[in-house]
Amino acid sequence: MTNVMTNNLKHLISACENQGVTNFVLSPGSRNTPLALLLAERNVNLTVAVDERSAGFFALGLAKASRQPVALVATSGTATANYAPAIAEAHSFHVPLVVLTTDRPQELQEIGAPQTIPQAGMYTTNVKQALTINVQEESPDVTEYIDYQVQQLVRQTKLAPRGPVQINLPLRKPLLPELGTPWPVVVQQDFGHITAQLDAASLAQLTQRLEHKRCLITIGPTDHPLPMQLLQEVADQLDAPIIADVLSSVRGSASTVPVQQLLKLPEQLQPEIVLRFGGTPVSASLLPWLKQQHVPVIQIGADYLGKDHSRWAYTSYNLSATDFLQQLATTDIQGTAHYRADWEHSFQPTLAADQKQLTAQELPRLLSHLTPEHQLFLANSLTVRNFDQAFAPAHPVQVHGNRGANGIDGTISSAVGMANQQSTWLVTGDLAFFHDLTGLQLARQTNAHLTIVVVNNDGGGIFSLLPQAEAPYFEQLFGTPQALNLKAAAAFVNAQYHQVTTVSAFQRLVQEPWEGLRIIEVPANRAHLSAEYPEGLA
Amino acid sequence: MTNVMTNNLKHLISACENQGVTNFVLSPGSRNTPLALLLAERNVNLTVAVDERSAGFFALGLAKASRQPVALVATSGTATANYAPAIAEAHSFHVPLVVLTTDRPQELQEIGAPQTIPQAGMYTTNVKQALTINVQEESPDVTEYIDYQVQQLVRQTKLAPRGPVQINLPLRKPLLPELGTPWPVVVQQDFGHITAQLDAASLAQLTQRLEHKRCLITIGPTDHPLPMQLLQEVADQLDAPIIADVLSSVRGSASTVPVQQLLKLPEQLQPEIVLRFGGTPVSASLLPWLKQQHVPVIQIGADYLGKDHSRWAYTSYNLSATDFLQQLATTDIQGTAHYRADWEHSFQPTLAADQKQLTAQELPRLLSHLTPEHQLFLANSLTVRNFDQAFAPAHPVQVHGNRGANGIDGTISSAVGMANQQSTWLVTGDLAFFHDLTGLQLARQTNAHLTIVVVNNDGGGIFSLLPQAEAPYFEQLFGTPQALNLKAAAAFVNAQYHQVTTVSAFQRLVQEPWEGLRIIEVPANRAHLSAEYPEGLA
CATH class of the missing domain: 3.40.50.970 (Thiamin diphosphate (ThDP)-binding fold, Pyr/PP domains)
Known part of the structure; x- marks a missing residue:
């Protein structure tokens, strides 16, 4: 002690x-x-x-x-x-x-x-x-x-x-410390430069850290769109792949690689340095992996200072993404040539076989053809994780979620708040849906242009992928089946209602224009979840 | 209601x-x-x-x-x-x-x-x-x-x-508002640009506001030294006079004008726009005067955003003084030619007649010859106000005070904290001195190289210049004479002690090197105060 x-x-x-x-x-x-x-x-x-x-x-x-x-x-x-x-x-x-x-x-x-x-x-x-x-x-x-x-x-x-x-x-007694023992060496955090403009020395130090390295850019969740052209320009200059969070809204705008690829990279292709933008990633694997592999991370953004719960980003810049990228773009820095291409070549694209039976895992692919007029809101917890792994939109789409505190409360209301501005798709599980039932009334009242896709696996799905899956009292304490009647819920607020079990039926609904509030129920089975995610969640 | x-x-x-x-x-x-x-x-x-x-x-x-x-x-x-x-x-x-x-x-x-x-x-x-x-x-x-x-x-x-x-x-009942009455027009605050770098449009807007105007620069209290050369450069370019707070440490480095001059300017020489740096000025007149005369104020500095209790700085920049001045210096902006010279010519320098009898009002002049190796700490409340009016050092001198919350507590301790680094003069009244008696022991213990000048007018001097000067129970409630024995206090902590009543004796002590802690008592009389400040405090 x-x-x-x-x-x-x-x-x-x-x-x-x-x-x-x-x-x-x-x-x-x-x-x-x-x-x-x-x-x-x-x-x-x-x-x-x-x-x-x-x-x-x-x-x-x-x-x-x-x-x-x-x-x-x-x-x-x-x-x-x-x-x-x-x-x-x-x-x-x-x-x-x-x-x-x-x-x-x-x-x-x-x-x-x-x-x-x-x-x-x-x-x-x-x-x-x-x-x-x-x-x-x-x-x-x-x-x-x-x-x-x-x-x-x-x-x-x-x-x-x-x-x-x-x-x-x-402090609890005894209060006498041990004297005369060695002192630890604590790694010094480097805060770059804290004023607006990087001075020549700071900029030189930064470029030195990136020069001729295999650079990776990661973009976490953010509501504030990044300067896409500048980002792509810097990524091209560094020959850096971009891992973009599903909530970064970068997918569809810039060429990105899935986080799962990072985890499977052969050693000679692993990144040597990371530029990290945005908030805490939806992927639970990204930050721990970087730390485990000892890949240095440089964190950028005034909103995110001191917010790296992996405790690994020992360098950070109190600059907006735009200010940072602008200053980096003024240099003639180069990364490792062909790094991005080598990375991409190391993965054979595997095309998902078309399935007749609709499952939750199909949804990211099926919603990839949303046009830029639509926006997408993803509920916690399993839904957003699922989309982070597989959502690759053909066009830029604004994607949102409540990933500050990651609650399952208020999901429908948040999406309705957004649908005031734009046609919106909300994908949610049945528990998050139930938790904000009063939000449905708001949708009705504001004439929100909103489609809610409810993956109804009758309870808390994510727990089936967590250690307590094997625990006693599982259904009572974690499964918590609610036996929701979603059709009645839809009727309560005068919404269109569809129960969909096939891929083709869902595809039809994606194409189809709709008015006001629409609820699409996708029945699912929690018992199958661990089989559907044999590698867990990235 | x-x-x-x-x-x-x-x-x-x-x-x-x-x-x-x-x-x-x-x-x-x-x-x-x-x-x-x-x-x-x-x-x-x-x-x-x-x-x-x-x-x-x-x-x-x-x-x-x-x-x-x-x-x-x-x-x-x-x-x-x-x-x-x-x-x-x-x-x-x-x-x-x-x-x-x-x-x-x-x-x-x-x-x-x-x-x-x-x-x-x-x-x-x-x-x-x-x-x-x-x-x-x-x-x-x-x-x-x-x-x-x-x-x-x-x-x-x-x-x-x-x-x-x-x-x-x-809100207290009745809660029904009056409907149908006109709505007020609220002046819009303009926050310039909130990212690091002023874009071309923001910079153009700023220079447009200053161009060919009679510009004034004011510098409030700050511990963080301004970039003096850059400041002087911009002031020269704008032909702008600088009013520097006694706690800005700018006096002695740049050419400055006293705040009292501002208050007496003929109308045709009044400034048309003000660039305000630093915290709340010691002078209680500066900000109210600018507001009363409707002179627009542009406030600069990330520490000070939203901290204008005069509620008059409707434009502010979230930039450090250095970043702001650097960006302004890149332009070819000009103010009104000869403005500074015209301002200065409108005031005949009046030379203070040398007085045999030492008074508190003489101290700023007598301490103006401190060399840059010394620093000065000024106690609240009367002392710092007095020095703000009259302290015009020959050389740059670091000047400090506790002007965030403006308490009279902790004065000696704060000065001792500074004296650890540099020879320090503390000027204080007897009440602020008494209030931090334990601080003397710290000075003794840390071998602080500190001279404390105590203007002893036996109580709270500033109240004699405030409305309650005429109130009943004045001595009991506001005068609060303590009859301090400063010689005994000095002996208690083994300090040198001098009681000084003439200008020449004080001048000798200013020249004289000293060791450790030294207390100089300057007896004064509160009864004379209102006569000594016939115009009150600026």
Whole structure:
């Protein structure tokens, strides 16, 4: 236990140092004993200030003069509340502070323990971010999280609008760390350049990382269309394949390769560097694979800074995709010649045999001929994963989904909101459909031009592909069959209703113009799912 | 009362429209009646969705498809809690939403009233900003605040990282608005360009606004030094005078004019346009004067977006000062020829007669000869105002103060934090000095190279220049004399101590090298203050 705490706190201190924290201001107490001793052993610039209010303002002065983030280290209880005035000033004047508040462990909260007050998030909106990290949990994952996330938090203090962050650290006794053991080496995150314009040195550094490499471009989900011509131009220049998420709306506009190909590449064709745009990919395999193969990832986009839950993108640029691509396009950089062609040649296209019986897996192919006047909304969870693997539209099509928090709630309503602007196809499972039944009324009321394709496998399909597929009580807890009467639901809102079981019938409905709301039920069988996805989901 | 509410809600709706909100999604109830009726009268794109959870996801879909912020309008109580899932998704996927939650008025909070739950800030960190606005307060200031701040909040939703904001609106009965009355015209805020690089059109628009105009540059407090050469270059090109805040550290580096001159300019020399850099000026007159004279202000700087409490900077650029100036410098723009010279000629320099008796007002002049190795820290409130008026250093000097939240707490500690890096002069009144007594110990302990000049007028000086100067109980409540023994305080921390009453003695101490901590007491008399500032503070 002591070992775990010692190791994780060393990682935390080193992560702070990696992002420019050289000054630590400590107000000693019992609870922050391990940090105090480790900071002393580390031989950082350590100032001991017994009054926390003074300590806070002292750190503020240090940060203002040095223009670097300064760390504060408090013991638990009212000690932490004394930082509040300096934190408020730092917030208002944009001064970077990293506030480390040690805390009592969970079993002492709100139960009359001494020096225990609610510390998590106590500085409210006067800090840019507030996080609680339990450094006594024994897990390599937690340690790696500390390496990554603490650097991101320190970075936050330096991005406009600058300001303080809080890291709250519950600690359980014994509090004495192990001294004299080796310190870890924490890989330094490289944040490129954080102002608008890459200076010559930053641009040179970037091109050096890409030059003559096998470059891959990945595009995650985004509502904001990328500058397609520029993207294709840069991809051509780098000879880089593009893996485009189904929710990137890039498919159909640029030449892309499926993520499944990446996973099967022979070693000599594996990418050597990745430019990553957009949010978290629908594919659950992409980011872990890149990390596992140690392919460096450069992340681009002001919306996505610090949002790589694979903790692998150690370089990121606070630039819009357009700004980044424009600046890269000004260079005469080249990737590895023929890389994209070699990649593509290594895969024989396999043509899916036409099936008489309609299955959910057929839907991406059958909807690939939607014209650009249509847009597509894909529900969580199995539907969007299914389409990510197989949807290859012939034309550019706007594709949307709720992939921020990935809930199955509100699906119909979200699609109806979109259908106000454009003809829309929603593909959903029966559970997500049921979960937003009131959304149907909205569709009726707004005269939404919407087709809802419900793959009705009577319950939660994705669980059949997850470990609990073999668990007891499966149907009761995970399968949750609802025996929905979709025809009656359609009648309730005056919608057209079709039950479709053959490919040809579905194809007819894809071609056919329709008015208002239309519900197409595609019966499916959960029992067949694991056979239909023999390799699981990418 | 109804009139006030009607008028302010019209301003709120118009402010939303000004920033691109064309879609409103309403879930009707009693409390949001006035918004409902006014939105219907306004003939906006209004969708009525009775289930708030669906409404939230519908608005999300609308915002995703249109890439414009969409407004949600809820009644009070659990209705607002139903937005939480869609707001969480919008936060995670960076979708702009403006969440208008109507609320019960203050006298119904936490007292058993129906449909009343804590709504202010209820979405925690899932929204970028949360604000409560009482639209039933009769005050032109509140109305103008709504015009300005609501536009700023809507803008926030569109700046990276994009996301939702909440505006909570307590409403007291009667809730029926006045229909059929005219709608106000709300001036549209112009946010220039929000990506890194000004495109040709934006740059042309900017230069058009400045071309052949009498341009003024103002620089507010900042810890981050401006690119001085570039600033001077652009100022020369525009023939623009620079008003530099005492905390901008620009004085001594560039040629600047005092803010007092601005206030006395003959009409034909008044500026026609202002480029404003940095934070809120120390001078309390500058921003109100510009507004009163209707001089347009262009605000620059990613740290300062939406932070103009004068509510007058209706154009702002999300660019660093360096990026902005660099792009402006690429143009061949000219201001009004000789403007700076004409301005300067209109003022005869008046040389202050040398005084034998040392007063606080002499200090800025006496400290003007600090060399660049020194830095200066100025305490709130009277000291920094005094220096802002009269400090004109011969060389560039770093000048600091806590002017984010402007507290008088933590002054000594902040200066000590700085003195770790560089020889530092702190000028403070006796109250701010006393307020951070524990900071002295930090100075002793860190061997700070610090001189503290304490203007000891035995209490709160600035109040003598404020309206309460004539109030009863003045000494007890505002004067608050502390009868400090500064010599004993110096002895307590082993500091050098000098009491100085003449100019020559002070000048000697300015020249004299010193070790460690030094306290110079300058006795002063609060009773003389109003005579010493016959024109008040600029």
